[in-house]
Amino acid sequence: MGIIRGHPELALFLCLAVGYLVGKLHVGPITLGGICGTLIVSLLLGTRHVSVGDDVKTIFFAIFIFALGYMAGPQFFANLNRRGLRYGVLSLIELVTVLVIAYVLAKAFDLDIGTASGILAGAATESAVVGTATEAIGKLSGLSAHQISEYQGHVATAYTVCYLFGLITIVLFTSQILPLLMHINLADASRELWARMRGDAPALESDEREALPSTVGRTYLVTHADGRTVGEIEAASGQRVTVERIKRGGKILTPAPELRLTLSDLLLVVGRRGATIEAGRHIGPETGSVPGLDSPLATRQISLTDKATTGRTVDQLQHDHPEFLRDGVYVTDVVRGDQDLPAAPETVLRRGDVLTLVGARSGLDRLTKKLGSVVKNSSADFIYIGFGIALGSLLGQVVVRIGDIPLSLGTGGGCLVSGLVFGWFRNRSQTFGAFPPQAASTLKDLGLAVFIACTGLDSGPQAWPLIKQYGALLPFAGIGMVLIPACISLFVGLKLLKLDKPLLIGAIAGQQCSTPAITAITQVSKSSVPLIGYTITYTLSNFLLPLTGPILVGVLGS
Structure with a gap:
């Protein structure tokens, strides 16, 4: 003692x-x-x-x-x-x-x-x-x-x-x-x-994650879409999908709305799970992993500082800013304080919310400048x-x-x-x-x-x-x-x-x-x-x- x-x-x-x-x-x-x-x-x-x-x-x-x-x-x-x-x-x-x-x-x-x-x-x-x-x-x-x-x-x-x-x-x-x-x-x-x-969405505990994530990427072999353009495919399902990459033979092509697809092209399509599956019906059969076709997407957390975002839903935010659609950028998570909110279209946003954006790096840069700032939380x-x-x-x-x-x-x-x-x-x-x-x-x-x-x-x-x-x-x-x-x-x-x-x-x-x-x-x-x-x-x-x-x-x- x-x-x-x-x-x-x-x-x-x-x-x-x-x-x-x-x-x-x-x-x-x-x-x-x-x-x-x-x-x-x-x-x-x-x-x-x-x-x-x-x-x-x-x-x-x-x-x-x-x-x-x-x-x-x-x-x-x-x-x-x-x-x-x-x-x-x-x-x-x-x-x-x-x-x-x-x-x-x-x-x-x-x-x-x-x-x-x-x-x-x-x-x-x-x-x-x-x-x-x-x-x-x-x-x-x-x-x-x-x-x-x-x-x-x-x-x-x-x-x-x-x-x-x-x-x-x-x-x-x-x-x-x-x-x-x-x-x-x-x-x-x-x-x-x-x-x-929340409709049919399940209530998740703090240590749980969705077994089927909402934003996915899938690869398809062009059969039904032979002769159609990339823009037509992206609009065909009536929902948001983005053709991120195209492989034709041994070449990787840059997708553009006017690019016309040919038989046996391989496409990487990214979007909400339901929309991506629906897009596959207009393209052709789904394939396994294709070497060289898997395009890494950038992820960024941004804090909403734009006053105009307060009271807007996730869906309204995406319609207000064409970069979401044009550059294939998706909202995958919404965090308010220490609470995880669903990144559903009807989720109402507030100034200070932290959004996790996934998509092309150029699109993320443009959206960050318009919506807020990159979260600095490393130390x-x-x-x-x-x-x-x-x-x-x-x-x-x-x-x-x-x-x-x-x-x-x-x-x-x-x-x-x-x-x-x-x-x-x-x-x-x-x-x-x-x-x-x-x-x-x-x-x-x-x-x-x-x-x-x-x-x-x-x-x-x-x-x-x-x-x-x-x-x-x-x-x-x-x-x-x-x-x-x-x-x-x-x-x-x-x-x-x-x-x-x-x-x-x-x-x-x-x-x-x-x-x-x-x-x-x-x-x-x-x-x-x-x-x-x-x-x-x-x-x-x-x-x-x-x-x-x-x-x-x-x-x-x-």
Whole structure:
């Protein structure tokens, strides 16, 4: 133990390793998760008076909260529309309800600021509240250093107990109880809803790809098309196909609309699968791979920066720009934020969407100049990221007084707002400020894990006395603060907002920012449909719930 006390880096990474190992343990459909596991391990180790410097905690929390905002920024601002704000009502219900319940509990049971904030964070299953509340407590005037340390320790302990019961409650309530209350089979309802939304297209999971890709290349031997021109063949099926290459004997010909085909020519035809197969009926029998005929197509990811593309469908975009048809360029993927959208003709585009274009390099160059810019996402732009965190930290130092109540975003809230704005601004062009999704996700998870480990180590000595003092209150608070806002949202979503039931179930999990809950829901539904509702409320609640920590601390501290 002396070695661990003398080497805080050893204690820190030991907490991470063992904590994430504990977090992998399954109890039915429920796992604690790495963050909760890390907090449990660090609290136990902290009872042996092992600690890490406060600066480490502050720095890693700033990294976590900025990355969180950066990833959510594009979707957050995109959802500030009629549809998004409709779902946003549920996030507001969550925000107001948990604040009111936490305040009532604090007054009714004479809870200290730290315990009340920990109950709020744990019951809302929002780890970021631990950071924003802990930071806000440290800035309260009139408290001694000992009181601040004690209250900050109570935040972590109350969070741990309430989180366990809140997590179990939200997972079971959304995945098992809500479908029963709604009188639906979640898997059947999700499948029916998807059929209404997307026709016959299957709903793909995040680790799945189409077995039959939509854009294909096929080679045909000219028999039926003898004497017809390339232009006639491309127009014959009434759908988009492109003759990319022609082999006549030992020669490779450059296809031109007026070029006339002869018997036994070999053609490489590229296009949508159905259109390419239909074109083959007008050309002749399909052949296997032909040496020299396989023409590699260039692939490029571009970010839509042209304002005129907003609100246009993929089909309308292709008709607006003749280069798509003339040069044989196809849209194969549409990515919005971290979501993959179908590259279907009816998919509506927004500024900032990333399109994957496949086709001739010359056509790609012309379209890139007209539509946007090539996505630069190979490595993180630490200039942009560093300025973002620095500005967020400065913003967090601003204090606004409402009467006698001092309110401040703190470093956490400031970096969250900064991350949202910087992530949104980067999404508009994607030519600067790169923060690859995998890198952002890794830094987000690492930042939170290190912060939680430091908090747990500091809080260890106060943990057991607090649990003995409040006993049954903590688990009951965790259960009640999940069920009350969820039930209110259920009524509002069904009766007032008229939301589709699978989307409403996902949205209730999202308002709670519960990844384990949506994981259980998608397993039960055997579909990713509930994720549509989850994504909107999760994004909004990710921004709103961390602000509840400073608000509650400010109100109680006054």
